[in-house]
Amino acid sequence: MALNIKETFEVEASIEKVWAFMMDPQAVARCMPGAELGEVVDERTFEGTIKVRVGAVTTSYAGRVQFVEVDEAGRHVSMTAEGKETGGGTAMGTMSSRLTTLDDGRVQVAAEASVELTGRVAQVGRGLIQGVSHQLFLQFVACAKETLEAIEGAEPTTAPENAGPVNILPVILRAIWSGVSGFFRRLFGRSGD
Numbered sequence: 001m002a003l004n005i006k007e008t009f010e011v012e013a014s015i016e017k018v019w020a021f022m023m024d025p026q027a028v029a030r031c032m033p034g035a036e037l038g039e040v041v042d043e044r045t046f047e048g049t050i051k052v053r054v055g056a057v058t059t060s061y062a063g064r065v066q067f068v069e070v071d072e073a074g075r076h077v078s079m080t081a082e083g084k085e086t087g088g089g090t091a092m093g094t095m096s097s098r099l100t101t102l103d104d105g106r107v108q109v110a111a112e113a114s115v116e117l118t119g120r121v122a123q124v125g126r127g128l129i130q131g132v133s134h135q136l137f138l139q140f141v142a143c144a145k146e147t148l149e150a151i152e153g154a155e156p157t158t159a160p161e162n163a164g165p166v167n168i169l170p171v172i173l174r175a176i177w178s179g180v181s182g183f184f185r186r187l188f189g190r191s192g193d
Helices: 015-022 025-031 126-148 169-191
Strands: 002-011 035-042 045-054 057-071 076-085 090-101 107-117
Touching: 002 126, 015 025, 015 090, 015 107, 015 126, 025 035, 025 045, 025 126, 057 090
Parallel strands: none
Antiparallel strands: 002 107, 035 045, 045 057, 057 076, 076 090, 090 107
């Protein structure tokens, strides 16, 4: 299953501070729910794991992320990622992010990813996976903003909860409820014709 993901967020910090954060694999891993940085192979290659929970089923990927283009002057970075699921599935993709200073001084981070999934996770459906990716992104943004917008020298007030897997049960329930309520709206809409 192929997925294309585009997300943006804005942060009140200097572009230098945001760039340093985005280029620090430990900082990024701390803000990514379910992620754990394993080994820094070199300045452009990192290994780690990420866990995702689908209802009662938890799946874990072990893999590698590698920077393939780093444009410090243009504040643009591209990377490749590949991971293997403990149950035999795979996740492979490319990601890029670009930083832009806005007129009001805030920094906009625009991220794009193209991911190919196989295995158990791919069978839950595109809509649910996109919902989960958006949920992960929102949690990452909240942590990144708290980290980047903290007063110089101050620690974030709350530690991100990245030790456990991401629970996508709420996303599944919303999707089911949306389908059921949509069915009844169509059913009652037709009976009134």
